[in-house]
Amino acid sequence: MKLRKLTAAIASAVLLITLTAYNCPFRTHQQNISYAADKSVDFGSFDMSVNGGEPIRGVDISSILAIEKAGVEFYNEYGRKQDIFKTLSEYGVNYIRVRVWNEPYDKNGNSYGGGNCDLYTAAEIGKRAAKYDMKLLVDIQYSDFWADPEKQTRPKYWQQHDHETLKGEIYKYTSWVLETISESGGKIGMVQVGNETNCFFCGEKDMYKICDLFSSGNKAVRDFDRSILIAHHFANPSTGYYAWYAQVMNEYGLDYDVFATSYYPYWHGTTENLTAVLQEIANKYDKYVMVAETAYPYTNQDGDTFGNAVSADSDNAVFRYDISVDGQAQCLADVFQAVANVKNKGIGVFYWEPAWLGVNNISWEQQNELWNKYGSGWATDYAAEYDKSVNSAGGSAYDNQALFDFSGKPLKSLEVFRNIYPQKKVPPKPDEPKVKGDINADGEFTVADVVLFQKWLLVNPDTALVDWKAADLCKDDKLDVFDLCIMKHMLLEKK
Numbered sequence: 001m002k003l004r005k006l007t008a009a010i011a012s013a014v015l016l017i018t019l020t021a022y023n024c025p026f027r028t029h030q031q032n033i034s035y036a037a038d039k040s041v042d043f044g045s046f047d048m049s050v051n052g053g054e055p056i057r058g059v060d061i062s063s064i065l066a067i068e069k070a071g072v073e074f075y076n077e078y079g080r081k082q083d084i085f086k087t088l089s090e091y092g093v094n095y096i097r098v099r100v101w102n103e104p105y106d107k108n109g110n111s112y113g114g115g116n117c118d119l120y121t122a123a124e125i126g127k128r129a130a131k132y133d134m135k136l137l138v139d140i141q142y143s144d145f146w147a148d149p150e151k152q153t154r155p156k157y158w159q160q161h162d163h164e165t166l167k168g169e170i171y172k173y174t175s176w177v178l179e180t181i182s183e184s185g186g187k188i189g190m191v192q193v194g195n196e197t198n199c200f201f202c203g204e205k206d207m208y209k210i211c212d213l214f215s216s217g218n219k220a221v222r223d224f225d226r227s228i229l230i231a232h233h234f235a236n237p238s239t240g241y242y243a244w245y246a247q248v249m250n251e252y253g254l255d256y257d258v259f260a261t262s263y264y265p266y267w268h269g270t271t272e273n274l275t276a277v278l279q280e281i282a283n284k285y286d287k288y289v290m291v292a293e294t295a296y297p298y299t300n301q302d303g304d305t306f307g308n309a310v311s312a313d314s315d316n317a318v319f320r321y322d323i324s325v326d327g328q329a330q331c332l333a334d335v336f337q338a339v340a341n342v343k344n345k346g347i348g349v350f351y352w353e354p355a356w357l358g359v360n361n362i363s364w365e366q367q368n369e370l371w372n373k374y375g376s377g378w379a380t381d382y383a384a385e386y387d388k389s390v391n392s393a394g395g396s397a398y399d400n401q402a403l404f405d406f407s408g409k410p411l412k413s414l415e416v417f418r419n420i421y422p423q424k425k426v427p428p429k430p431d432e433p434k435v436k437g438d439i440n441a442d443g444e445f446t447v448a449d450v451v452l453f454q455k456w457l458l459v460n461p462d463t464a465l466v467d468w469k470a471a472d473l474c475k476d477d478k479l480d481v482f483d484l485c486i487m488k489h490m491l492l493e494k495k
Contacts, residue, residue: 036330037415056348058095063115070376078469089132092417096129097137102155111375112383126186135189174220193217196235211252231258238269260292266317271338282345293352296331303406304358306395329413354403433470
């Protein structure tokens, strides 16, 4: 009894000193903060033959295995370290996109980097996604490294092939990819034949010949499983060429299901234009449409010393939203809405590389060593033999556009995925801290937790809080003196 009274007296004294030091008003109510992440998007009467009747709420985390090997850790919304696939599932993500490169290694087996995205990496990602009931979009790029509107380099072993031989290799390779991923446990729902193929694919620049190459990959998908959707992917709906791409594919008689686009809002025009372009193709050719890649910055800071693809001072970027977590959330919700506005044919959105981070708080030299060792950045030194634009190893230029902060904690903008409807399956609830205020995660709330949290507020050491969410007693996604006040009153009431 004496010990309890002494503890309560110490806690009371600490409380009075702290309230005086912080000039702290007591507050028990939740702050009235409005987040764009809470905005809901309804796709209306959704086609039950697509994704079980749910819009695609997707992310591309192709680099995740390399990032994890390099030492990046991820947390759930309560601050506990957790498998990122589980965390994404808890936020409502139902589809994972993964790129596949043929042979992203030099003759000595050194990786080109960019996540080491060979077939076996994709198969492992598919297996981990399936554990949480997430389907897989397999983005076969038919290249040994990055494929985009400016680079569509044939794989090393295909470079001498004539057109007909190349068609045969595309068929065989596509079949092998699907067999390997499926046998590993991946749930393939869609296949992309080519990546950002703006009249350029596998070294070919004649759109009619490109369609002939496409048809070989498409046939491999149909022969493997006719229920798998086939997508063709282009970049930048503001170019004015999409109608022509769709026209040529129609004239050729190409058998496919989804016309997909990249849409980076700071480069690719307005969401209104995005809807209009996709609506025209959906109406004229009876195709599903979707956004296969999108992203938006939440900060101008750089987390891995490599620099950012875009930030507030970028000359070639137009920012229609604040560069903030709220701006990022508003942008993502608007992209979903733009696709939903393509009535009956808009099927969803994929966010590109929302977890592509470097290890937090280390030097450029240390980052560079990790990029080369694990392939966790966009390129290693070894990639120069295949991609002449590579001067040296590099990291992620998109970490300021991630949906996780630089330390691996989910941002509020990730909640957008929870608010995309209809939803046939309710996302699983994350594991909440069992005891409010249990900062040191020992299963109890005691004076030790109060002292630790007070120290954190004064000093803010990086490792002081084991479970930061347990201390957010105001439920405003901030840790401040108001939370400390509530903790102290909780302690006094307990004693």
